[in-house]
Amino acid sequence: MRTVPIPLVFLPGTFSVWDWLEMVDSIQILPEEDLPALHNAANAASLRAGKSYLFLFGSVLILTMIGAFLSAVSVTTSENKSLKALLTGIAFFVGFILTSTLRAKKHEREWYGGRAIAESVKTLTWRFMCRAEPYSGELAPKAVDEAFLSSLNDILSQRKSLFAALNGELGNGPQITNRMREVRSWDTEHRREFYVNARIENQRGWYSDKAKANRRKEDIWFAVIMIAQVGAAVSALLLVYSPDSRLNLTGSFSMIATAALAWLQVKRHQELAQSYNVTAQELGLIAAKAGHIAKDDQLSAFVADAENAISREHTLWIARRDNP
Structure with a gap:
């Protein structure tokens, strides 16, 4: 659960901002x-x-x-x-x-x-x-x-x-x-606003932040791999000129590159960045439909769309772990 304050989204034609003063804490976070x-x-x-x-x-x-x-x-x-x-x-x-x-x-x-x-x-x-x-x-x-x-x-x-x-x-x-x-x-309007802010916007922010973080980590680990590969190549070339050297780091650099690649594989930063970004964008498209909701059956369909989008990401995450 994302615990930082999230932006409130007020839909046209709904109740006033003052109606929200009694519910601010609830909108920002749903405690465990x-x-x-x-x-x-x-x-x-x-x-x-x-x-x-x-x-x-x-x-x-x-x-x-x-x-x-x-x-x-x-x-x-x-x-x-x-x-x-x-x-x-x-x-x-x-x-x-x-x-x-x-x-x-x-x-x-x-x-x-x-x-x-x-x-x-x-x-x-x-x-x-x-x-x-x-x-x-x-x-x-x-x-x-x-x-x-x-x-x-x-x-x-x-x-x-x-x-x-x-x-x-x-x-x-x-x-x-x-x-x-x-x-x-609560009535339909209150439940709709609460869901948009405390669930959809909350999850959009979480997925967006995680997508960016995974892209950064992917770049870092690829840099480590490439630096280690260069180190292994340089170490091997130095042995050409100094075959009697007591320090041979070719194997060590190769091990670092292999370990970094293994860590990158278990963390799956690239796949997560892509799937998190797609989910964030999909939730944004769903949230844009909220202004047209006025009845319980419409809210039910709206919630189903959003929860299905979130559930798809979770299902993919589990599938990636089951099939590494």
Whole structure:
């Protein structure tokens, strides 16, 4: 959830700015405590697993580079040779342990599985609050609650392997919060304005920022790869003129380039930049239609379009992780 203030979008012919003064805090952010407990538990599990996976993966790459660098260093005395061999062995052995942990813990599966649950629950939550299908305003309150809880149960049953990873403490809260019921009770105009600002504009800003950030990171890592490749080439050429040199960094630079390429692959900056930018633009086109919404059935269709656009990006993200 984006937590910085977002710009308010007022549509022509709607209520005045003064009507918003009592709702400003709600528009700028929808706190996690106002979302279902299942979302919060899955989100926490996903963040925890993602950090663990990237830490272990990055540590393995760093230790491998350290081992490669030590192997490239030439020493003369027997003591230094023993120390070099010891440090090299430690680097590769610790790397082996971390690789085994990475394989056994399956943090990546918990990472994207948790996100899939959290984002699916969030989509259903917005549909519930806006009285969008399948939680229309024509249904009785009890029927709506039962339908929503049934949907949450269906989502959870599809990811049974994540039961152990879900944070029990965060999962103790309500699945239908008071804030969700409050927003659902508003009239069509208030729900429309709230959705445009707190959901669409919020997500547009998030996707736009992330697209830019991923483009910058892609440029940085490609620069690292190219610099390392040049370093390897220069090191190899120096050996032509000094074949007896004790320092051969060709392998080390090659390892740096390979590690940077592997990191770029796991982070997928280029693909994310493209998909995030497309989603931001698509949400902008959908938001432009908001001014024509005056009835609940129109709002329901509008919310469905926006949530489908957001869900497509999440589905692609999961597919990229399932098929690296």
